Amino acid sequence: MHKFKERFDVFSDAVFAIILTIMVLEVPVEIVHGQFDYRQFAINIGIYVVSFCYVADCWYKHALMFNEVDEVSHGAIILDFVLLLCVSLIPAFTHMMISDVTSVTVGMCGVSYLLVTVLEAVIAKSIIPSKGGSSDDARRTYGYIFGNSLFIGMGLIVLFTALSYFYPVPGFVLLIIIPIQSFISNAGRQQEVAEVSQLGRDGLDTFMDLSEADKRRFMGYMRSYGRVAHRSGVSQEERERAVRALSVNLQKTFGLSDRQVEEWSRRIDGGQYRHGQEDRRTRPREDG
Numbered sequence: 001m002h003k004f005k006e007r008f009d010v011f012s013d014a015v016f017a018i019i020l021t022i023m024v025l026e027v028p029v030e031i032v033h034g035q036f037d038y039r040q041f042a043i044n045i046g047i048y049v050v051s052f053c054y055v056a057d058c059w060y061k062h063a064l065m066f067n068e069v070d071e072v073s074h075g076a077i078i079l080d081f082v083l084l085l086c087v088s089l090i091p092a093f094t095h096m097m098i099s100d101v102t103s104v105t106v107g108m109c110g111v112s113y114l115l116v117t118v119l120e121a122v123i124a125k126s127i128i129p130s131k132g133g134s135s136d137d138a139r140r141t142y143g144y145i146f147g148n149s150l151f152i153g154m155g156l157i158v159l160f161t162a163l164s165y166f167y168p169v170p171g172f173v174l175l176i177i178i179p180i181q182s183f184i185s186n187a188g189r190q191q192e193v194a195e196v197s198q199l200g201r202d203g204l205d206t207f208m209d210l211s212e213a214d215k216r217r218f219m220g221y222m223r224s225y226g227r228v229a230h231r232s233g234v235s236q237e238e239r240e241r242a243v244r245a246l247s248v249n250l251q252k253t254f255g256l257s258d259r260q261v262e263e264w265s266r267r268i269d270g271g272q273y274r275h276g277q278e279d280r281r282t283r284p285r286e287d288g
Contacts, residue, residue: 008072015084016059023051023091047098051091054179058087061120069127076127083119103168110161110175114154121150221249
């Protein structure tokens with residue numbers, strides 16, 4: 001089954017790669033009466049950029065969802081084939097919308113965006129990552145990381161598509177922002193999944209009980225820590241400093257106990273925090 005999963009991943013990646021390749025090959029170069037049409041070329045490049053961002057973002061979320069899965073069910077495979085079919089049509093719908101901005105073309109493109117997002121949400125919910133804890137913990141982690149962004153995305157698509165029925169141009173402008181914004185905002189998803197999944201059951205319970213504002217604050221502290229701890233060539237002293245800063249921020253902001261802060265820090269840092277604490281306890285004090 002593991003080999004089948006590998007072939008499944010290769011097939012999916014190949015489909016995304018083919019879609020992106022065909023997109024760039026189909027960017028036309030317009031020459032009218034011997035003159036290069038810069039305006040039409042700019043429009044064609046705009047279509048390509050929006051379509052590229054959308055397809056690349058779909059691949060990123062797809063790879064991230066299936067990266068933590070060791071086995072894929074038959075149902076998930078069927079859903080994934082439908083998703084790939086819908087994604088392959090996105091460039092055509094985007095081209096149609098940008099070429100002729102009407103309530104019908106913008107609405108059709110919005111419906112295609114919505115269908116892809118719904119399929120991503122269904123697939124994310126149906127697959128259960130087998131790494132980093134129990135299936136229930138994995139569901140909760142993925143539900144928080146993916147659920148929020150996917151449901152917000154669906155709401156915005158529905159809103160902008162409805163707006164385009166009455167005001168096609170504003171709806172069109174807002175709708176093409178979604179792929180670009182999603183492409184940029186999803187850059188840190190993989191690290192967020194890895195960090196939240198390391199908290200353990202008790203830590204995950206505490207994290208899920210936080211308000212949305214506190215969750216965002218928590219992930220901000222994690223990103224600050226990650227920028228130092230995961231930097232190439234970081235020293236052990238810098239890493240320990242980053243863990244101590246993370247611990248202080250967690251304790252001050254969320255009022256966690258010393259035991260909970262140490263447990264979270266130990267899990268997040270893969271044992272570096274604990275080893276640093278033991279080193280400081282066993283290190284002889286220097287006389288002034």
